Amino acid sequence: MKDIIITLIIIAVKTAVYFGVLLLHVAYATYFERKVIGHIQMRLGPMIVGPHGLLQPIADMVKLVFKEDIIPAQVHKAIFSIAPFISLVAGLTTFSVIPVNQGWYIADVNVSLLLVLGIAGIGTYGIILAGWSSNSKYAFFGGLRSAAQMISYEVALGLSIVGVILLAESFNLNEIVQKQQEYWYGMFLFPQFLAYFIFLVAMFAETNRTPFDLPEAESELVAGYFVEYSGMRFALFYLAEYVAMFCMSSLATICFWGGWTIPPILVKAWPWLANIPGIVWFLLKVYFHIFLFYWIRGTVPRYRYDQLMAIGWKVLVPLALLNIVVTSIIKYIIS
Amino acid sequence: MIKNGKLLRIFYSKPRSVHNNMEREITATKELIVNMGPQHPATHGVLRLVLDVDGERIIKCTPYVGYLHRGIEKLSEDLTYVQALPLTDRLDYLASAANNIGFCVAIEKLLGLEVPPRAKFIRTIMGEMARICSHLVWIATHALDIGAMTVFLYAMRDREVFLDLFEMVTGARMTVSYPRVGGVRCDVNNEFLDKLYKFIETFPEKVVEYETLIDQNRIWLKRTKGVGIITAEEAINWGLTGPTLRGSGVYYDVRKFFPYDAYDKVDFEVPLGKNCDVYDRYKCRMLEFRQSARIIKQCIDKLPEGPILANEAMKIRMPSAPVKIDKKDIQVEIYIDDKAIEEFVQKYSEVYASVEVPKGELGFYVVCDGTAKPYRLRLRSPSFVHAGALKKLCEGGLVADVIANIGSIDLVLGECDR
Numbered sequence: 001m002k003d004i005i006i007t008l009i010i011i012a013v014k015t016a017v018y019f020g021v022l023l024l025h026v027a028y029a030t031y032f033e034r035k036v037i038g039h040i041q042m043r044l045g046p047m048i049v050g051p052h053g054l055l056q057p058i059a060d061m062v063k064l065v066f067k068e069d070i071i072p073a074q075v076h077k078a079i080f081s082i083a084p085f086i087s088l089v090a091g092l093t094t095f096s097v098i099p100v101n102q103g104w105y106i107a108d109v110n111v112s113l114l115l116v117l118g119i120a121g122i123g124t125y126g127i128i129l130a131g132w133s134s135n136s137k138y139a140f141f142g143g144l145r146s147a148a149q150m151i152s153y154e155v156a157l158g159l160s161i162v163g164v165i166l167l168a169e170s171f172n173l174n175e176i177v178q179k180q181q182e183y184w185y186g187m188f189l190f191p192q193f194l195a196y197f198i199f200l201v202a203m204f205a206e207t208n209r210t211p212f213d214l215p216e217a218e219s220e221l222v223a224g225y226f227v228e229y230s231g232m233r234f235a236l237f238y239l240a241e242y243v244a245m246f247c248m249s250s251l252a253t254i255c256f257w258g259g260w261t262i263p264p265i266l267v268k269a270w271p272w273l274a275n276i277p278g279i280v281w282f283l284l285k286v287y288f289h290i291f292l293f294y295w296i297r298g299t300v301p302r303y304r305y306d307q308l309m310a311i312g313w314k315v316l317v318p319l320a321l322l323n324i325v326v327t328s329i330i331k332y333i334i335s
Numbered sequence: 336m337i338k339n340g341k342l343l344r345i346f347y348s349k350p351r352s353v354h355n356n357m358e359r360e361i362t363a364t365k366e367l368i369v370n371m372g373p374q375h376p377a378t379h380g381v382l383r384l385v386l387d388v389d390g391e392r393i394i395k396c397t398p399y400v401g402y403l404h405r406g407i408e409k410l411s412e413d414l415t416y417v418q419a420l421p422l423t424d425r426l427d428y429l430a431s432a433a434n435n436i437g438f439c440v441a442i443e444k445l446l447g448l449e450v451p452p453r454a455k456f457i458r459t460i461m462g463e464m465a466r467i468c469s470h471l472v473w474i475a476t477h478a479l480d481i482g483a484m485t486v487f488l489y490a491m492r493d494r495e496v497f498l499d500l501f502e503m504v505t506g507a508r509m510t511v512s513y514p515r516v517g518g519v520r521c522d523v524n525n526e527f528l529d530k531l532y533k534f535i536e537t538f539p540e541k542v543v544e545y546e547t548l549i550d551q552n553r554i555w556l557k558r559t560k561g562v563g564i565i566t567a568e569e570a571i572n573w574g575l576t577g578p579t580l581r582g583s584g585v586y587y588d589v590r591k592f593f594p595y596d597a598y599d600k601v602d603f604e605v606p607l608g609k610n611c612d613v614y615d616r617y618k619c620r621m622l623e624f625r626q627s628a629r630i631i632k633q634c635i636d637k638l639p640e641g642p643i644l645a646n647e648a649m650k651i652r653m654p655s656a657p658v659k660i661d662k663k664d665i666q667v668e669i670y671i672d673d674k675a676i677e678e679f680v681q682k683y684s685e686v687y688a689s690v691e692v693p694k695g696e697l698g699f700y701v702v703c704d705g706t707a708k709p710y711r712l713r714l715r716s717p718s719f720v721h722a723g724a725l726k727k728l729c730e731g732g733l734v735a736d737v738i739a740n741i742g743s744i745d746l747v748l749g750e751c752d753r
Contacts, residue, residue, distance in 0.1 A: 041488035137369050141391075141734070210482060211554055214735075221734075222376060301554045302482025304735045305391050 014106055015096070022095060026242040027057040032287075033294050040298035067231035072134070075228060079133035084229065084236035087126030091243035093119045098250045099174050101260045101278040111171040116251060117158055120206065123244060124150040127208075127215060130237070131225035142224025145305060146208065146215035152312035153205035153212075159320035160198035163327040164188050164255045177259035186263030189256045194323045196256045198316050200292075203248040205312070207241060210297040214305055249289035250282075257285045366394050369734075373402045377480045377738045380748035382722065388734060396729040396737070398722050403752040411712040416442045417516055419712065424510035426697070426716065427750040429472050430465035432501070433692040434750075435514045440595050441688035441699035442516045448648055452597070453641040454518035459597040460531070460634045461504075461513055462690075463627040467538070468497045469693035469745075470620050470627075477617065477742035478549055481558050486545050493541050496534050503527050517648025532635050535628045542624045550621075559614035563728040563740040566611055573724040576717050577695025578623060579744045582608035582616030589691040601633040613743040620745070694718050694745055718751035 031046065031053070038045025046053030071077060097112035099105035109115055124146065131143015165171060167188060168179040180186055189196055205212040215224045226237045253259055260278030267274050303311070372383035381402035387395040407426065411419040423438040424431040436458050443450060450458075471494040478486035498508040504523050505511040513520055549555040565573070570583040580587055588605045590598040606622035608615025689698035695717025704710040721744040728740040 037484075041485050042492060043488065137367065141369075213482070298485050299548065300483065300552060301478065301549065301558060302735075303554055304558055304733060306733060307557055 011106065018095070018106055019092060022092070022243070022246065023239070026239055026246065027061060029242050029246070029290055030060070030238075031057045032290065033297075036291065036294040037298045040295070061235070064235040065232055069231050069233065072136075072228050074135040076133040076135065079129050080228075081233070083126045083130035083133060084233045084240070085126070086129065087123050087240035088236045088243065090119050090123035090126065091240045091247060094247045095243070095250075097173065098247065098254070099177070099259070100250070100282050104279070105174075108172070108174060112173045113161065113165065113171045113176070113251075113255075116173075116247070117154070117161070120244065120247065121150070121154055123240065126237075126240065127225050130229070131215075134225070134228040136228050138221045138223075139225050139227045142215045142221050142227070145221075146225060148305075149205055149208075149212065149214060149308060149312075152309060153202045153316070156198055156312055156316035156320050157202035157206060159317065159324065160195040160202060161255060162320075162324045163192045163195040166324070166327050166331055167191065173254050173259075177254055177261060180258045181261055181264060184263070184265045186261060186265070187256060187258045189258075192256060192323070192327070194319060195327075196252070198320050198323070199252060199256065201311070201316060203252060203289075204293070204296070205308070207244045207248055207293075209241075209245070209293050211300045211303050212308060213302060214308060245290060245293055246286065249286045249293075252289055253282060253285040259285075371737065373399075378741060379476060379746050382741070382746060382748055382751070384725065384729075384737065386729075386734070386737065391733045391735075393729050393732055393734065393737065396726050398725045400719065400722055400748070400751050403748045405753070407753045408712050408714060411709055413708065415707045416445075416709065419709070420514075420516070421510070421512045424512055425749055426714070426753065427469070427692060427694060427718070427747045428509055429747055430469035430693045431510050432461040432465040432513055433469070433690065434697060435512060436462050436596065437688070437690035437692060437697045437699055439514045439516050440690055441686060441701050444688045445686045445701055445703060446516065446647075448517045448645050450518055450596075450645055451642045452639050453522075454514075454643045454645075455597040456600075456634045456638045457519050457523055457643065458514055459601065460523075460631050461501075461511070461519075462596065463630045463634075464497055464500065464531075466627045466693045467624060468494055468501075469747075470624055471497070473620060473693075473742070473745045474545055474617075477739075477745075478545075480738045480742045481555065483549050483552075483555065486548050489541075489545055489548070493538070500527060500531055500534075503530070515644060515648065518642070518644030522643050528635050528638070531631065535631050535635075538628045539625050542621060546621060556614065558735070558739055559617055559743075560610070560612055562613045562732065562736050563743055564611050565724065565728055569727065570611070570724075573727060574720040575695070575724055575744075576720070577691065577693070577745075578619040579616055579695060579717075579721055579724075581605065582619045582743075583611040584609055584615075589689055589696050593689070595688070595690055597634060597637075598630075600637065601630050603630050603633075613739050616743040689715065692717065694747060694750065695721065697750075714753055716750045716753060718746045718748065719753075722746060722751050 035045040046056040049055045049059045094116045096106040127146040128143045131139045168176040260282040366387040369386045372378040373381040383399040385397045407422045423434040426434045471490040475487040475490035505513040567583045567585050603626045606619045685702045687700045689696050698715030700713040702711040729737045
């Protein structure tokens with residue numbers, strides 16, 4: 001009994017620290033985004049609050065927390081209130097199994113990859129329910145679009161990872177990282193470049209980012225599914241989106257970029273590289289993907305609904321299936 | 336719990352009446368009616384579209400206008416010909432100089448005034464600057480609507496230069512009220528011309544900069560090619576003008592067909608589209624940027640010396656002498672000026688004159704009853720006509736295409752509702 005309580009306390013503390021750090025990253029990811037997009041667009045981004053606007057995320061957070069919590073009269077109150085939490089909780093839960101360094105994780109599940117994909121799928125419910133319960137046509141459109149989009153792209157996302165699973169022979173994220181160290185290049189990025197490309201495209205669609213930000217298309221749907229939300233509930237959706245971005249970036253890092261490790265050939269060439277802690281490499285790789293999100297947002301327009309569907313089903317899914325077949329055949333021949 | 340109805344209430348907290356309706360019509364399906372506007376962010380002001388949608392497809396699109404109606408036509412009837420000029424600023428507020436020129440051209444035709452050549456060239460410069468300004472806002476918002484947000488900032492950066500140039504000469508950035516009946520208000524100096532020439536030299540490179548972001552972009556092409564098709568014949572029948580018409584391949588430009596100001600003395604081309612879609616209309620305007628730059632360059636090169644206001648026009652200017660607060664004196668002053676105008680206005684009883692503003696052909700129909708104030712001032716505003724054609728453009732497309740179409744016809748609701 002005593003052991004169980006101690007274990008629970010340890011897990012609780014671990015979780016609190018882990019998510020605290022994660023949310024801090026999320027808060028500063030918004031700052032990072034505004035700076036990156038600002039510089040792409042030849043302006044400075046936030047500069048007023050604190051030196052170089054460094055306190056801007058905190059000011060935003062304070063503002064959103066103290067805003068009046070408005071629940072419009074026509075909405076379905078219960079679902080309207082729960083929806084943002086579904087999104088955020090689903091986003092955070094995925095992080096419970098994602099290792100950020102050797103042995104740095106909350107739980108080590110032997111099917112953690114499946115767990116991440118499964119729970120990320122639940123996040124969609126938050127968006128659909130928000131769109132439906134808002135009782136607004138624009139929100140409803142946003143909800144419908146996200147339902148169609150996320151289901152379609154989850155297929156491509158799941159199939160693209162199958163190639164990695166075949167090579168790693170495991171669903172465990174830790175083992176996937178270890179397996180990549182057996183190759184001299186230390187990454188599944190090279191044998192699975194097609195899968196990585198599909199994963200990258202599906203990743204943008206899964207997190208509702210440009211060019212696939214149809215559920216929240218500013219111009220046609222005003223704000224999409226969260227058009228009726230304000231204050232803290234809106235902030236929760238915002239957080240959920242950024243947590244999802246971090247989740248997908250971490251997954252890409254772990255599955256294709258070797259997680260917290262670096263290619264053995266580099267360590268052989270420059271042995272001092274091994275002294276750098278793994279978390280640094282991990283964060284660098286994750287923030288590269290986060291930067292990619294921002295870079296693309298600053299560059300490209302938005303797809304149309306039917307074009308999005310066509311890309312998902314007619315391009316990405318067949319390519320992912322092809323990748324699985326080719327990977328299996330090559331693996332069979334080699335072994 | 337169930338007995339108290341609590342569990343049921345959680346899941347069915349909707350009002351009863353809604354529920355009953357749903358049950359009754361559960362088998363009947365009908366189109367969803369979406370009210371887009373008047374305060375929708377992408378309808379460029381206060382355009383309201385009522386869309387009947389089946390899923391994402393538009394079955395019916397009904398535009399409603401009039402939310403920005405300020406009664407400019409009616410207000411003009413109580414003002415003298417010269418006083419009505421600042422009202423035309425408020426038509427297409429993105430290209431106020433072009434509207435001013437249109438009004439002046441109409442009144443000059445009515446009064447039979449001949450504008451001195453220097454004023455004509457200055458007006459042409461201002462008109463083309465207004466065109467570039469307007470097109471910059473168009474490319475900014477059009478790209479933003481389709482999702483490319485960076486172009487917005489790039490275009491706004493360059494528009495700032497033009498607004499500063501307007502400010503140098505006219506003192507105002509947007510509502511310039513610069514041309515006068517019979518010429519222009521004040522002369523341009525060399526500092527302005529140097530600055531303008533220098534910027535115009537580099538301007539085509541800036542246009543290339545916008546194009547690098549969107550023109551070769553697969554997503555942009557997919558969103559604009561084959562969308563909002565209106566054939567040449569239909570475009571003429573709907574009364575489209577300007578780049579919206581030329582995107583359908585119809586060669587019509589007021590500047591070429593009925594030259595006013597100095598357009599017959601400069602060399603420029605009229606870009607035409609081929610495929611009648613959003614992309615061709617976009618391409619037309621992008622090419623017009625370059626033609627406008629070319630016109631401005633030629634105008635600066637050829638700018639003659641001389642007066643900037645016709646001699647006769649001096650008689651009909653607005654009361655400029657210190658106006659006393661005594662009401663009688665004001666009346667006397669205006670009466671004297673009115674007299675001066677009345678000498679002119681007997682020549683025609685009504686005139687129609689049109690100019691090529693950035694949005695299309697802006698026509699002024701002036702009915703004169705012999706007094707110093709117009710009996711009727713009717714505006715043929717391109718945006719109003721184009722708003723009607725939205726119905727044709729949008730129906731059968733998707734919800735996202737509505738935004739692309741609104742962007743491609745370049746509406747300004749100030750001009751549409753007048």
